[in-house]
Amino acid sequence: MTTVTPFDLCITVIGARNVPVADVTTSDPYVVIYLNDVQFARTRTIYRNCSPDWNEFFRTKILHRNSKLEFRLYDEDDNSNPDFLGSFEVDLNAVPVSKTFDSSTFDVNLAPKFRRGRPTTMDVSIIIGRKEALISM
DSSP: OOEEOOEEEEEEEEEEESOOOOSSSOOOEEEEEEETTEEEEEOOOOOSOSSOEEEEEEEEEESOSOOEEEEEEEEOOSSSOOEEEEEEEEEGGGSOBTSBOSOOEEEOEEOGGGOOSSOOEEEEEEEEEEOSOOEEO
16 A cells, blocks of 8 residues: 655635626636646636636646646636636646745737737746645555
């Protein structure tokens, strides 16, 4: 039997700047977070705002740091599918254990139809730590 100490993964989605206009004059942005291509969390929608502040905290356990986070930015639409605005990825191997990820402002790779104007950025805090809990495998 192998004993594994899981990592705590703590993410705070702080906000975004220069979100593209997806509706007539503004956007209704929200963020969906994927951990290894599986949806992990979703922020609330901030209506009529191209510089939203979410300040939302999410936490989960992971068994290893050999993982990828993807942050996808969307515009909510009432009567149709949401507009995909853009995304960025973070390799968790690049995040130091028990320290806040140094660079918390990320450039969003915008979808082609939204690549105009100023670049969109997102502020995110990522912390990976160890807890006393053990998992036996």
